[in-house]
Amino acid sequence: EVQLVESGGGLVNPGGSLRLSCAASGFTFSNAWMSWVRQAPGKGLEWVGRIKSKTDGETTDYAAPVKGRFTILRDDAKNTLYLQMTSLKIEDTAVFYCSTGYYYDSSGYLRPGYWGQGTLVTVSS
């Protein structure tokens, strides 16, 4: 069974930094492209970014609002995904979800992957 458990959320001052973690199990983490998605309180879903597998170059892509401030990292030995956040703004307040990204089902159709339960980040003074 796929399990994704996020941690590291909390209260941080504007301009501060925080690192989120996502512990993964139930699948071959090293082969997976992983993503982060966030949701501001009472608002919709926003894709944050993704990291490819090491085999595929471990390259990253980010949404414009976080590019240059957020960094996605992975530790395949620990089956853990990270989101390093710096220069945090009040508008970064959100629940952050870790996701397994997208993969092909048994029929060869590309489908979204699994999500964790999320961790809340509050940016406030």
Place this chain on the structure above:
Amino acid sequence: DIVMTQSSDSLAVSLGERATINCKSSQSILYSSNNKNYLAWYQQKPGQPPNLLIYCASTRASGVPDRFSGSGSGTDFTLTISSLQAEDVAVYYCHQYYNIPYTFGQGTKLEIK
């Protein structure tokens, strides 16, 4: 960026009736090499992460009741709940995974009339 626009922010339907939610993308999300639309639908209940209902516009995810169906192609898509149940009260999001940055619709809150 591809903008996803859901036709209504909220919708009220009677129990047992059909519910229809529409979603439009600002450009085609049909992948020509396999003729698949990279469009998914999610259901989200309060305090829970989104739950995948439909992918490739019309393929039901495992365990999803068959009263949920998806249709459409190119830029126009529809999620249909054939007979609304009380447990279907939730917010529904469409989502394109054709191009980065992946994007979501603003959400449609479905309630019982």
